[in-house]
Amino acid sequence: MHPILQQIADALLRLKGVGAFDPLAVPPQVLPHLFILELHPDSAAGSHLRVRLTGTALDRAFERNLRGHDLEEFLHGPYSADVLAGFHRCAAEHKPIWMRQIVSIRDKVPRFVEGVACFVAPNLIYGGLVFGEIARSDAPAGFEMQLL
Known part of the structure; x- marks a missing residue:
């Protein structure tokens, strides 16, 4: 796991409720990689995941502000x-x-993208995302996921 994600995961695994996350308790270098998603139930088909907050590293990687958009949109x-x-x-x-996968965003060179996520009652997912090294041309395509 990427060292920044490990720091985020450690902080998230200590959460006891929605008010328990203190951004001052994590090193400043991880803040640009944080996100908060909100689950919006809509039908029997499931829930939409609305972006409530993203760090600057994520907005920069996606080349737009993601706040207020549904994850399914982009x-x-x-x-x-x-x-x-997941x-x-x-x-x-x-x-x-x-989770980890290889992605290409807007015709950029494919990169590894790695993330962690933790449910926070009643309807939030806190997490972190890191865009990693450039994927080698011989790197196997695929998706990985495991419980923390």
Whole structure:
């Protein structure tokens, strides 16, 4: 796991409730990588995941402010359904997760993207995301997910 994500995961695993996260308790270098998603139930089909907060590193990587948008609006690629399923699993089971995949955003060179997420009652997912090294041309495409 990327060292920044490890610091975020450590902080999130200590959470006891929505008011328990203190951004001053994490090193300043991790703040640009944080996000908060809100689950909006809409139908039997599931929930939309609305972005409530993103750090500057995420807005810069996606080349726009993501706050207020549904995650489903901008995720793309062959593993976007797996990523969404991972977030929904995190929320349904109330268990923190780690995910990683190779992505290409807006015709940029493919990179590893790695993230952690933790459900916070009643309807939030706190997490962190890191855009890593450039993927080697021989790197296997795929999606990985595991419980923290």
